[in-house]
Amino acid sequence: MQEKYDYIIIGGGVVGCMIARWLSRYEGKVLLIEKEADVGMGCSSANTAIVHAGYDPLPGSLKARMNVKGNAMWDTLAGELNFAFERRGDYVVAIGDDELPLVHKLMDQGKKNGVPGMMMIDGAEMRAREKNINPETSGALWASTGGICDPFQVTVAAGENAVMNGAKVLLNTAFQDFIMEGKRIIGVRTNRGDFLCRWVINSAGIYSDDVMHKAGVRPEFIIKPRKGEYYIFDRADVSIDNVLFPVPSAKGKGILVTTTLHENTIAGPNGTIIEDKEDTSSTKEGLEEVAAGALKLVPSLNLRHSIANFAGLRPMGNGPCKTPGVVYNNDYIIEIPEEVQGLVNLGGIESPGLTSAPAIAEEVVDMLRDAGEKFVEKKDWDPIRPGRPRFRNMSHKDRQLLVEMDPRFGQVICRCENITEGEIIAEIRAPIPARTYDAIKRRTWLGTGRCQGGFDMTRVVTILSRELGISPLEVTKRGTGSEYLFRQTKQVEG
Amino acid sequence: MAEEVNFICTACPQGCALTVLMENGEVLGVTGNSCKKGLDYANAETSDPRRMVATTVKIRNGFHPLLPVYTERPVPKPMIPQVLAEIRKVELEAPVVMKTVVLENVLGTGINVLASRSMPAKK
Amino acid sequence: MLAKQIYDVVIVGSGPGGVAAAIEAKKAGADDVLIIERDTELGGILLQCIHNGFGLELLKEDLPGPGYAQHFIEEMLSLHVEVLLNTMVMDITPQRHLFLSSKEHGYVEIEARSIVLAMGCRERTRAQIRIPGYRPNGIYTAGTAQRWVNVEGYMPGKEVVILGSGDIGMIMARRLTFEGAHVERVLEIQSYLSGLSRNLVQCLQDYDIPLQLNHTIKRILGKNRVEAIEAVQVDEKWNFVPGTEEIIPCDTLLLSVGLIPENELSRKAGVKLDPITSGPYVDETFQTNVPGIFAAGNVVHVYDLVDWVSEAGFSAGKSAAKYAIALRNAEARYTPLVAGKNVRYVVPHKLDKSTLEAEDVRLQMRVTRPIEQPVWVEVHDGENLITRKAERYVRPGEMVTVVLKTKNYADVAKASKLTIDINPR
């Protein structure tokens, strides 16, 4: 018997997980399929982690509406899902007098978009607020509703809350095609078999064009990956406490310098349009561009204190804006298309997609309701996803109590970030289990410090093998094909 | 015809660059060494080069799955692959005490293979 | 449980530096010496350095790393140093309080009269040398590979390229070859070898493993697992020389690009670091800028000979013991004066015993409540009464005094503290 669902969500990025969370509130069976070994392995874990205020998108666009609405939802969301989020505000900094008019323009745009809490500050004030800023600064836009978060935590917390409320998440499960009955979608075909359903939600990120094309929807819509590369700095050596944007250019919001919730400063991203949707490699040229951009804002930044680089791909679409009179060809697509029945179609959810994710989820529910879905709230719906202890952030007293309760929290595995065995095991046993090194890394921030896993790697491989009941030879970094070890030392061939 | 051979002395971490003057396989003179050991090394290296071999063997029921071992004296360099193959055949049972002979007179060289450390049994 | 709450000398890390410090601290007269190690065994990095070449200076013997470590560990254990394994030191305060975390002992705070930092060093990683490309699996520091191959018993690669001509990399080239892997080559960006030349001979040349100087890696290929690297020649300024690129297929890249002293803990303790060595500033006794905190071994600067690490450890251990003993003696000079039954406070708070040898000392106090009947003001050491004085009544408004006489000196000298009680007669 094939399993039958009410809603199948394709793609476990922040958008897919947020939709799963919204749908799991109501009666009906929800399945989320994700092709990778974990949720959030696409652009939801490789981005700048900023909850944008909303002055950036073009007034009238769907992007602008989702951004501003989404931004306002974050405090409640963070409270319910127990992830770290700080409304620190952000700055768009003009360097030299020429850039100042552009900042004023952003302010106007923000007002049109309905962004609250913005103010212009002068150069002296900017220098006082951020001592590392380029002294040539002539002024800045201060947007007090800007925030920072850990985007992966957000993704996994939303997914977990969905699972707690009855949704099912299948990892390593790739959508291949739709199962159709005439014009009606009745299920999906995957590498792990067929699943029937009444509705499919396409939130496949950078592959959402391929998915919609399989249903015959918007053949002209294509997604171009636009690569953004980053530097991460050692928090012991570099500390920029603010979110600093340069003035935007034709290429986008530009290369910013910002702090993260883990207190590491990051710089990036650039924006290079590429062809290969899998190419998340960093390049020498790209990193040089990022370095130059970052130094423009913070001339004292020392690249020698960088501890890692990474790259993410923006799913840049060519969807036209539907608002009459607004000419814009990179807008979000959020629709129930007419060509087929049973599809909620998303596309081009690039930045500020993270910020917008809760608003997009609500929009999807609203559209489905308009399409005749009768949403009945589950009696036992629980919006709260409980947090798990983070040893590193605890006081000495709390650590003592925690270790008394469960001694495994006393065994420190990652020496730089102070992640304990207890935390690792908790993640392996979580509602969406962490089954790879990277899954643990993204959930706990283990191995992200200055030794970049050099110390913990061998130990985590041992724990994963023990807890999952597999051989160390089968433990992977990020799924099949990324195993750590080849054979036992003494089993020499020949 | 005398010829010059250059190599690095490995008898100690100093690593002096030696120049050895040779004729018909005989060492005529050595320069570049900083001590007497260097002379001996030059003679040995040109006639019978030898190396210490350190590797591991399997150990059952040990605190670790492998026990590090080493040859008590340097073995002839050309024999290293065979020596390794011989050592690979050894499988021990914990506990083992440091410097226990784990393989006697390897390949008739007169050299024993010793345990580099003690290995307690698994707890 | 731990034997003590306060130790003379606490040593963080049980590599050769820490073990040597423990030995010498004991020999120099420290009583309670504790060595703390986060790993499952004593010995530090040497346990995975199974190659020979250790001990030529100090022991006049060519030992493998584990053997060298064991030699000194046995000596240390015979001196009754207390050992904590599987225990991480999480935090050290400038006042020398340490916070420890372990499964077995829980999360505990202890105090030390002196501390020797011997946390060793860690390896530089990929980002510190900034190689662009993917972030696939199969890129390990040489030391991580060393632990897998030599200790845990697993091979992390079959076709290997090594970046950096550090000693650990060259040594691993030989080790991997011994265990049936193929080491394609070693690339070094500098124009000279960064490790010892004897390792070039014994580890690379003996096994025909090519070393390319003035070469580095331009790019890493492979998304899930390393599939190849692109090597390139560089000029004196480390710019890539166009046209010299070469794709080398491999499944593993080992990094041997240097070591950095491990000083997270030192920073927390307020220890000042030298930006050049990345280790603490120390004086000739290996004391840091924080009084009573010493440092030895690779935590100070990176050594190339373990024998010298041990030497540094001996020296730091001795100095730490000296510091602890002086502190203990100073502590012993004083006796705290404690407000006991019905007493709110006593002045002075502590008593220098040597003063009492020469002159009488008057203690002043106030009571917690009026007692309208005859009382004794009693000074005792917890068990024995030392002196007492009668009063007809006591009231909070009126200061009470009692005098310790020189003849009480002998009793006071033995006391660890003096308590003053006021009891009805």
Ligand SMILES: Cc1cc2nc3c(=O)[nH]c(=O)nc-3n(C[C@H](O)[C@H](O)[C@H](O)COP(=O)(O)OP(=O)(O)OC[C@H]3O[C@@H](n4cnc5c(N)ncnc54)[C@H](O)[C@@H]3O)c2cc1C
């Ligand atoms: C460089 C960069 C910086 C950014 N900075 C910010 C920022 O600061 N603030 C902000 O708000 N936004 C930012 N964004 C945008 C934000 O990251 C994205 O909009 C958001 O993560 C999109 O989420 P998603 O779930 O749609 O996509 P994804 O996270 O990519 O999720 C799509 C998922 O679908 C899966 N999938 C694909 N095909 C299939 C298939 N056939 N079967 C099953 N699963 C499939 C993928 O594996 C993936 O997990 C940034 C983006 C980038 C690239």
Ligand SMILES: Cc1cc2nc3c(=O)[nH]c(=O)nc-3n(C[C@H](O)[C@H](O)[C@H](O)COP(=O)(O)OP(=O)(O)OC[C@H]3O[C@@H](n4cnc5c(N)ncnc54)[C@H](O)[C@@H]3O)c2cc1C
């Ligand atoms: C991978 C590697 C290979 C090396 N190979 C060689 C070699 O072949 N030959 C050579 O001469 N030198 C080698 N070295 C250098 C070697 O580290 C030193 O020669 C020597 O081991 C240094 O001794 P140490 O006592 O300073 O530090 P280590 O031997 O590194 O010992 C430090 C100890 O402190 C412990 N520790 C650290 N922080 C804490 C904490 N917070 N709480 C509790 N315990 C802690 C560690 O677990 C470790 O056991 C190597 C170094 C590395 C990193």
Ligand code: SF4
């Ligand atoms: S010649 Fe002497 S000093 Fe020089 S490397 Fe050889 S043994 Fe060492």
